[in-house]
Amino acid sequence: MEKKHDSVDVIKREFAQTLPGVDVGAATITGRVRRTNFHLNRNAEEVFNSFNTTGASFDVLAALYAAGPPYQMTPTDFYRGHMMSSAGVTARLDVVERAGLAARSRDPRDRRGVIVTLTKTGQKLVRDVAQALYRRQAFVQKVYTERERRQVLNLLKRLLNSLERLGSGTTLPDYQAAIGPWVREFPALDPWLVEFLLVIAMLTGRINRETDRLLHDLNVSRTAMIILAALRRSGDPQRLSPSELSQAAMLSSAGMTAQLDQLEERGLVRRSPHPEDRRALYVTLTRPGQKLVDKAIETYNAGHKRMLSGLASSERQALDILLRKLLIALEASNGAKPSKD
Template sequence: MDRDSVDQIVSAWHDRDPDLDASTLQVIGRLLLCAGHFERMAIAALEPYGLSIADFDVLNTLHRVGDRAGSKPTDLARASLITTGAMTSRLDRLERAGLIRRRPDPADRRGILVKLTARGAKVAHRALRALIDVNESYLDPLSTQQRDTLASTLKTLLLRQENLLGTSVPDGSAAAF
């Protein structure tokens, strides 16, 4: 079997300290490296749309939720697991680009609602298709069975962490996908 960079690192640790069990790096190291490679691919796929991963997250949360009245910025921030200040910066950028519109919330004089513009909905849809294509390209070396096994295994890890931390990605969050 071919050796990857993680095999080389684990082997180097074994040579340096034979009593050190660095086997966890075989999983964690690969998870981190794969995530980094995928993130670079996602950034490249979103670039033609003028979107960062953060912008994509907001647009596609709005697109998926599809609330005709609009969404509250605080709900969007909570769904994206970011501060309201960070959400305001994202919304400012997206509004300047003509992808979203903010309007007063008729149910709350101090609040606003955020809604995709027609252009924003088109960009969100096209960017999502581009990202799904990147997903497919990235996962291409895996069979359907390997994908299912990997998804199930990662779900086990994620559920444990979410339960330990008492967090999960709330319904409506794109989390960049």
């Protein structure tokens, strides 16, 4: 039987039942962008595994490749322009350098600085992986009609442009600079697919950064917010199992345990034995947790509404329908696979 709903439809229904006054319209669109990117990344993991590499390593190699000959960047370029932390950049560079895919050397312009260069082996790997990635994701083209493909890409690019103007105080990759090398390097591939995959990834990065900024003053992380919101909308007694929360937050069991440890330490959730199975646990939202998440939901929804202010109401509706169509196909294909994070 053809799937008629996506996971965001379920979230909307739960909010309507438990918090009917909450407007989640904008958050459904940004949520579909993020979930689409999540499933596309899941597909990409299959490709990375076949080349004995990881998404984290490929991000570094792809950034170097996109810089163009001589394929060089400084570590500062990575964490300023490619959504990576300083510590994260160092760890990733250690991995790709050990694999002979990149090399660090002294910056001739600054003896205290370092230059990272993509090796010939690294260049070949990027080309081979990119070709395989596009083959793996090519089914996306079949989800949409030709008219829908043009429409969804145009709307996503306009949303990306409006988010660039909104800004979060962080330098992020320029769209044209990011897309150009891939279109030039792979002329035989459909440029629509190349652009679509990149714009979804870049939009997700911008949405995440802006969401982090919104939640900063509440001292709650994006993932913690998702967990608390799942409990809040679950209805009385606002109680779910760790596995249900893992599915809601797209986290692995280990990742969820770590998150729940932090939330319980802050007194925002409470874990207790299942009344009928003492080997199982329930997670319950506490009063302080409910108070915090109600503020966070209000801040989150208002902020995401601002993110979409560059699109007219009819355009937001059209984008929502198009993203929903793809997400239904992705979830039907991939199933509910939690993240390894």
